[in-house]
Amino acid sequence: MIFPDRSGFFHPGFFLALVLFAAPAPALAFRIFVTNEKGNSVSVIDTDKQQVVETVPVGRRPRGVSISPDGKLLYVCASDDNAINVLDVATMKIVRSLESGPDPERFALNQAGDLLYIANEDNAEVTVVDLAKNLILAQIPVGVEPEGMGLSPNGELLVATSETTNMAHFIDTRSYKLIDSVLVGKRPRIAVFNRSGAQVWVSSELGGDVSVIDASSHKIIRKITFDIPGLTREEIQPVGVVLTSDGKKAFVALGYANRVAVVDQQTFAVEKYLLVGVRVWHLAFTPDEKLLYTTNGNSNDVTVIDVARERVIKSISVGLEPNDLVSSLH
Template identity: 60%
Template sequence: MQAQLIRRGRIRRWPPLWLSLALTVGATSSAFAYTAYVTNERDNTVSVVDLDKMQTVKTIQVGQRPRGIVISPDGKFLYICAGDDDIVQIVDTKSQQVVGDLPSGPDPELLALNKTGDLLYLSNENDALVTIIDVKERKALAQIPVGVEPEGMGVSPDGKIVVNTSETTNMAHFIDTDKRDVVANVLVDARPRYAEWKSDGSEVWVSAEVGGTVSVIDPVKHVVTKKITFSVPGLRSEAIQPVGIRFTKDGKLAFVALGPANRVAVVNAQTHEVEKYLLVGQRVWQLAFTPDQKYLISTNGVSNDISVIDVADLKVIKSIQVGSFPWGVAISPE
């Protein structure tokens, strides 16, 4: 038997009883004590969500218009783009307070951290630049000119290449992190928002919000090898606006947030076929896995909540209220 939760006219199924029990038991062990940090673009806050209790437990005041958010590999610090303050803020996850900032350059929107957590790459939308920041020294190392309105930022698994997307130029720029220079440009569809590497480095996927597609790019040949399209019956094609992308560690599945289509697409990452659409909250933009990849969290801007997706079952199991216009999400490593 399954309990049902009716919310905003939609029926969401609770997980089966045995799973709830397993979760309750699991909650006592530290392995499940994940915390999600969600930037609320309109509130100027970060919601702290306890993923055991499945509820928001605290709200942290940050700078103006917080969007991009990443967490350090050790889980001690959050780095948050406060775009309207032209800074990246550092939040101590223990004290849950802003403890400093990084010299981001103007209007930072999205950022990416390398694996070791010592270099931060971020896009400056107004100035068509990518800034590289030394996190420990808190200083900018270089600025690299890219296309108009840079946004998406994806670091390759080996850290040697950063892919940046430019929203008006419609390109994925491949930046060599040693040379600190653009080494290749790949044309994709209109308004590319996000770049994500497969964990084996074999493919980079770039979402095009207005174009409505995801381009699969060969990072060696720098060519688009496949364009993934989406179609939801009864939904106008203009509403399908892909943004956030995440791959499972085994490289078998990809999840793509489809914006005002209010769905997350489940894509077979090997055949590139769309397998399923999961109904989440309204205007879904960014995604993040829990480190065990049991859950995927989506930020739903218009409905002011996040959805929790059970990755094994491919089902939405819960929505959790956060602040106003949730944008980005980062999850603690433990």
Template identity: 35%
Template sequence: MKPYVRVAALAALALGLPLSACGKRSAAPTAADGAAAQGAYRVYVTNERSDDLTVIDGASRQVVATIPLGKRPRGIRLSADGRTLYIALSGSPIAGPGVDESKLPPPDKAADGIAVFDVASGKIQRIIKGVSNPEQLAASKDGRLYAADEDAGKLMVLDIATGRTVAQIPVGSQPEGVALTPDGKQVWVTSEGQSQVTAIDTATLKPLTAIPVGERPRNTAFSPDGRRAFVAGESNRVMKVIDTQALTTLNTTTLAGETLKPMGMAVSNDGRTLYVSAGRGGQVLALDAASLSVQGVAQTGGRPWGVALSPDGKLLYSANGPANEVSVIDTATMKVIATVKAGTSPWTVAVVPTVRP
């Protein structure tokens, strides 16, 4: 690199500006490893209706790339090494609760799968098949994908390297939320149709138990130490805290406010605060993780769904579907400090640390 070009690049980095111009496709960042720069990260947003991925620079809050993915991208997970994103794609038509599916267009099953997205190149490397109408998923350190097969009512366990199906585990009708405990020893799957969450031993791939939770549970989140699980029931606003070792309920509360529809969740780095998106309620709530009492409310509007924290926990990002934007929330004040335009119907977000060039 010529000296004057290097100086310009370093100056841009110092100001937190992206080095690539916005457009339909631009250079994606290098994934994090042990040399990750302090506070440097990108926010990746799946857009369900525009079938693409919005990439936002964490420092400048500018969109630096919009990348086509495939039909209905929804759930997104980062690999343990920070180099790969796994993104659920679905050819099934969009349908809300209670919709007569017989009147919908036929599903495009060829579009179903899990996209393996290389963060460094900003490209899909391949599509892993073997799962029908996936919505959410989790990726383990030992090279497995756990994906909810909504059509079959099963958790599909897939080998990432080969794409081979390792196991199919019944978990109740309309499975959605999939999450691994921090130690990777259990995977939890919510069933919307049966209002339960199933805890599965990842060593034996056998269910440990199914625990009743709120109606239409969307997600599970875990405390950083993995001892507590949080499950949100969208329809009746019931929040539960569950002991992951005893597999018993520690606390249950019902969120006040008929318009609140708890969906996405994130837990603070110290484990004291649970952030919950309220869907059609147009808010993101900060709850005390022990008592589940409301400590703060951010007014986002636009039906917030998926949420994710910045690496230092100072900012929370929410994907606001109908508004086609992402809210940036200061977690200290629970105020929206910025909004960033995304694609059409942003569904969820993933935060990926980056390294300097």
């Protein structure tokens, strides 16, 4: 490196990016950032070309990934480094590493983009980090092996899942107090709020179901189960869940079943299964919600789904053991 590169500002890529942004943008090309858990890297997919355009090294065992509300920074859990890497999206260089507490697996970023809520798998805590100050504000004890982190749209309620305790923990983000814990199916993985914030959907990998929880009463409204002919219940392991913002569809990644389930958000009926890749873990929409991408941990690829037609378009090879993914905002 010729230039000191702490901020990324002096990197030649920054100027290149400026030029690219200044040029008239092609119709809605996004970039998908995929963490490769075993590859210790992030693969960057161009949604126009539908191929990997860049692979960048990050910390060890990268898993959860998120993007700042302004789309400029990428946050990556480097689980084996006990840190969060912050990458400049324009240069794809690591500009900072943040305090995270031990073994960070997944996290949630608030809408203001100044607070990060991190699940510390090893010590049964949720760590709250002030991003500007790189300061741990609170460590909230929860159940064993916390993983999923869902933040309500207004940012007031955080739901953390604990894989071993089998609970969804409701946390008040103003007081950092645990206000309730709801027992769900075995090995809960992901918690995600719907657009209105009225419901939290929690996937249970070993329970084989998705619990839909009323966000104010904390009661389970519905348990969605999945039935695929020829597969045993043990092979159907829901992990990733995403909900369309129009309140119509939900997509659930079913792990060992190698399929994504399409669910009606209103009736909770499972409508369809899409065969994607081996060990499908997580899902991410492009911001226009036209395309859905899945990480397939054991076939080392990402599947592209046409959301409107509910069809698989393509598989794209990425690094070793892709885990999580997120789209660029622009």
